[in-house]
Amino acid sequence: MAKIGVFLCYCGTNIGGVVNIPEVAEAARNMPQVVFVQENKYTCSEPGQMEIRRAIEENNLDRVIIGCCSPRMHEKTYRKAVAAAGLNPYLLEIANLREHCSWVHGGDREAATAKAIELVRMAVAKAARHEKLFPKEVPVTKRALVIGGGVAGIQAALDIANSGYEVVIVEREPTIGGRMAQLDKTFPTLDCSACILTPKMVDVAQHPNIRLMTCAEVKHIKGFVGNFEIEILQRAKKVDETVCTGCGQCMAKCLVRTPSEFDLGMRNRSAIYIPFPQAIPLKAIIDIEHCGHFQYLRGKEECDDLEDCNICQQTCPPQAIRYDQEDEVITERFGAILVATGFKTFDHAVYGEFGGGRYPDVITSLQLERLMSASGPSGGEILRPSDKMHPKTVVFVSCVGSRDDSVNRSYCSKICCMYMAKQSIMLKEHDPDVQSYIFYIDIRAGGKDFDEFAQRAQDEYGVLYLRGRISKIIQEGKKLIVYGEDSLMGRPVRIFADLVVLATGVEPNAGAPELAQTLNISYDTHNFFVEAHPKLRPVETQSDGIFLAGCAVGPRDVPESVAHGSAAAAKVAALFSQDTLTTDPMVSEVDPMKCVGCLICAEVCPFKAIEPQVLRDGRVVASVNESLCKGCGLCVATCRSGAVNLKGFTLQQLLAEVNTLWQ
Amino acid sequence: MAVDFEPKIVGFLCNWCSYAGADMAGTSRLTYPPNIRIIRVPCSGRVDPLIIVKSFQQGADGVLIAGCHPGDCHYTEGNYYARRRFAMLAPFLDYLGIERGRFRVEWVSAAEGKRFSQVVTSFTDQVTNLGRRER
Numbered sequence: 001m002a003k004i005g006v007f008l009c010y011c012g013t014n015i016g017g018v019v020n021i022p023e024v025a026e027a028a029r030n031m032p033q034v035v036f037v038q039e040n041k042y043t044c045s046e047p048g049q050m051e052i053r054r055a056i057e058e059n060n061l062d063r064v065i066i067g068c069c070s071p072r073m074h075e076k077t078y079r080k081a082v083a084a085a086g087l088n089p090y091l092l093e094i095a096n097l098r099e100h101c102s103w104v105h106g107g108d109r110e111a112a113t114a115k116a117i118e119l120v121r122m123a124v125a126k127a128a129r130h131e132k133l134f135p136k137e138v139p140v141t142k143r144a145l146v147i148g149g150g151v152a153g154i155q156a157a158l159d160i161a162n163s164g165y166e167v168v169i170v171e172r173e174p175t176i177g178g179r180m181a182q183l184d185k186t187f188p189t190l191d192c193s194a195c196i197l198t199p200k201m202v203d204v205a206q207h208p209n210i211r212l213m214t215c216a217e218v219k220h221i222k223g224f225v226g227n228f229e230i231e232i233l234q235r236a237k238k239v240d241e242t243v244c245t246g247c248g249q250c251m252a253k254c255l256v257r258t259p260s261e262f263d264l265g266m267r268n269r270s271a272i273y274i275p276f277p278q279a280i281p282l283k284a285i286i287d288i289e290h291c292g293h294f295q296y297l298r299g300k301e302e303c304d305d306l307e308d309c310n311i312c313q314q315t316c317p318p319q320a321i322r323y324d325q326e327d328e329v330i331t332e333r334f335g336a337i338l339v340a341t342g343f344k345t346f347d348h349a350v351y352g353e354f355g356g357g358r359y360p361d362v363i364t365s366l367q368l369e370r371l372m373s374a375s376g377p378s379g380g381e382i383l384r385p386s387d388k389m390h391p392k393t394v395v396f397v398s399c400v401g402s403r404d405d406s407v408n409r410s411y412c413s414k415i416c417c418m419y420m421a422k423q424s425i426m427l428k429e430h431d432p433d434v435q436s437y438i439f440y441i442d443i444r445a446g447g448k449d450f451d452e453f454a455q456r457a458q459d460e461y462g463v464l465y466l467r468g469r470i471s472k473i474i475q476e477g478k479k480l481i482v483y484g485e486d487s488l489m490g491r492p493v494r495i496f497a498d499l500v501v502l503a504t505g506v507e508p509n510a511g512a513p514e515l516a517q518t519l520n521i522s523y524d525t526h527n528f529f530v531e532a533h534p535k536l537r538p539v540e541t542q543s544d545g546i547f548l549a550g551c552a553v554g555p556r557d558v559p560e561s562v563a564h565g566s567a568a569a570a571k572v573a574a575l576f577s578q579d580t581l582t583t584d585p586m587v588s589e590v591d592p593m594k595c596v597g598c599l600i601c602a603e604v605c606p607f608k609a610i611e612p613q614v615l616r617d618g619r620v621v622a623s624v625n626e627s628l629c630k631g632c633g634l635c636v637a638t639c640r641s642g643a644v645n646l647k648g649f650t651l652q653q654l655l656a657e658v659n660t661l662w663q
Numbered sequence: 664m665a666v667d668f669e670p671k672i673v674g675f676l677c678n679w680c681s682y683a684g685a686d687m688a689g690t691s692r693l694t695y696p697p698n699i700r701i702i703r704v705p706c707s708g709r710v711d712p713l714i715i716v717k718s719f720q721q722g723a724d725g726v727l728i729a730g731c732h733p734g735d736c737h738y739t740e741g742n743y744y745a746r747r748r749f750a751m752l753a754p755f756l757d758y759l760g761i762e763r764g765r766f767r768v769e770w771v772s773a774a775e776g777k778r779f780s781q782v783v784t785s786f787t788d789q790v791t792n793l794g795r796r797e798r
Contacts, residue, residue: 072678099685103690586705606738633709634744649705
């Protein structure tokens with residue numbers, strides 16, 4: 001027999017003004033197993049909590065019911081109070097007499113009192129079936145994995161490493177730096193992007209706590225916060241990184257030429273290559289798809305006249321080329337994961353009216369960045385792709401793949417208004433004869449010094465802003481005729497342009513949904529990752545120990561990405577400051593005597609917390625990893641043999657609540 | 664049908680969205696009929712069809728399930744399982760002779776106090792119109 005104590009709170013007049021508390025107390029005294037009933041003005045106050053402690057100690061109570069506000073409000077408070085009296089904190093149950101009763105039924109005191117009695121009776125029935133629960137302590141592996149080496153990932157990795165913890169950066173590309181490395185200048189201060197980013201990249205390379213893995217991807221994840229076990233696929237670079245000095249002689253001798261990904265196809269690179277001169281690590285890698293040697297290996301069976309090529313191997317002064325290097329899967333343990341996989345730009349080929357990608361002189365804003373960059377294809381001279389002429393009339397088109405439901409991009413990409421202003425200013429700086437036109441929907445320049453910057457483009461650099469959309473771009477001779485509308489003047493416009501720049505929007509990098517599924521974090525309809533709370537937990541996910549930073553969450557500019565990287569790093573450091581973690585004990589458990597081993601529970605489990613376990617008699621049953629289980633109870637409702645139960649919300653408890661109704 | 668009939672209604676609310684939505688209704692001092700008895704569950708996916716049938720057996724005139732909106736589940740996908748499970752349960756309730764109108768699944772977010780009070784009000788009206796359940 002349990003000894004249940006019921007504490008009823010007046011909450012000033014919040015509950016007591018509507019519910020007849022003495023009547024509820026009288027009813028509670030007659031409820032089964034209830035041995036103590038007390039009324040309180042404010043149960044949550046210090047004296048109120050003391051009363052609970054004293055009552056537990058004096059009456060030897062082993063279950064506590066509190067009829068008060070919502071458990072979402074004070075459950076933790078009361079658990080502490082109960083624990084202070086030496087009782088297991090999970091032997092507490094709250095009857096929600098305020099939010100679910102007095103506050104919504106203020107007009108009907110009689111019905112509210114009747115309901116309050118039933119709510120207390122339900123709580124009593126449930127609490128009688130409460131069992132002691134004990135949180136588990138698990139150790140923390142103090143190593144962080146950062147996925148993505150863009151500016152957000154770099155900042156996060158440096159901050160975590162500087163806090164004294166080990167970091168591994170996994171980057172899919174051959175170099176870190178991300179999109180920011182491709183930029184020429186940054187708004188609104190016009191800092192040279194490379195000048196502020198490359199020192200950070202070098203810091204990463206030289207930091208004793210950071211290990212960098214490029215051409216690598218996360219393939220599989222097991223475990224839980226503090227104890228992740230992660231499989232990382234390291235793709236073969238065919239070059240021994242420890243030997244390569246990055247001298248670049250192989251690149252000069254290589255016979256293959258193929259469009260450079262880093263320069264967005266604006267220039268060619270060799271098959272063995274270093275993406276750009278400041279790349280980190282500054283080591284060559286071989287592009288197996290285009291390399292003559294590997295083409296020969298693939299094709300020699302079918303075609304006899306292919307010639308083998310191993311010029312790079314012959315050229316390499318330190319003998320770093322390893323044609324026989326294979327992909328590797330590396331398994332390592334981490335305590336926290338930080339996802340900063342960044343963005344790519346929208347593919348404008350879906351817009352037929354902008355040429356659908358057919359006109360060479362209709363380029364994207366990121367391609368213009370490469371053209372402007374001193375390390376770019378034309379050494380910083382702005383030459384249009386078709387005939388290498390200096391463009392004099394440049395038209396910018398905003399919101400290409402942003403704020404457009406017809407291409408399923410309803411969101412604003414946030415950075416385009418500002419980079420168009422920046423690029424139009426830079427064009428004028430490069431060549432005073434350039435006239436830029438910007439077709440826009442709105443100028444969104446919210447940010448420190450942003451609006452002033454956009455205004456400067458108009459006032460000092462003579463950039464013409466035209467509010468309206470483009471209807472069509474037609475190539476005629478050497479000119480691109482841009483048909484659009486000036487909606488402020490209410491008339492159509494036609495501009496003969498030399499170069500058209502499409503302000504392509506931000507979208508998550510390829511593979512984002514797959515990564516989200518691997519990590520078991522949520523993503524939205526546009527494939528951006530979803531934060532645990534958009535305002536109060538912006539860098540956390542619903543999965544403990546997995547954090548987010550940068551544009552993988554939504555469009556962001558450089559300072560915001562850096563800030564979010566640092567914010568996520570602070571969360572990781574806070575996690576690592578503890579030696580052990582406590583887990584919520586309200587989790588599922590399997591009765592191996594009832595389990596038939598169908599493992600449907602394992603299939604539905606969103607957290608992969610259920611695994612098969614072989615018993616000594618050879619039977620396979622489901623087994624719950626208590627550290628992974630979040631206590632949703634999906635498995636419980638799914639189990640056909642009733643073998644799974646959820647502690648704190650057992651079937652017996654819920655049935656007891658139902659069975660006690662309307663007696 | 665008796666005019667003064669007061670239906671007995673059980674509501675199973677998920678802790679993260681709908682229970683919080685019901686709290687929000689309280690905090691906003693919205694009103695709804697006092698017939699509903701709310702049982703807190705971690706997730707709408709936790710609700711076993713057995714408990715629903717038991718509720719009817721126990722004398723409930725209506726059962727309401729409320730969870731997070733699709734896509735918003737605290738546990739990523741619990742409400743999807745709930746949705747499918749209850750789509751399967753509905754014809755079984757027919758078989759048991761329980762009218763479909765006595766069972767409702769709704770999505771109520773933590774911010775939708777107003778919606779919660781509307782849902783409870785309309786469901787209570789609906790069950791009242793159906794009358795006492797024949798047993």
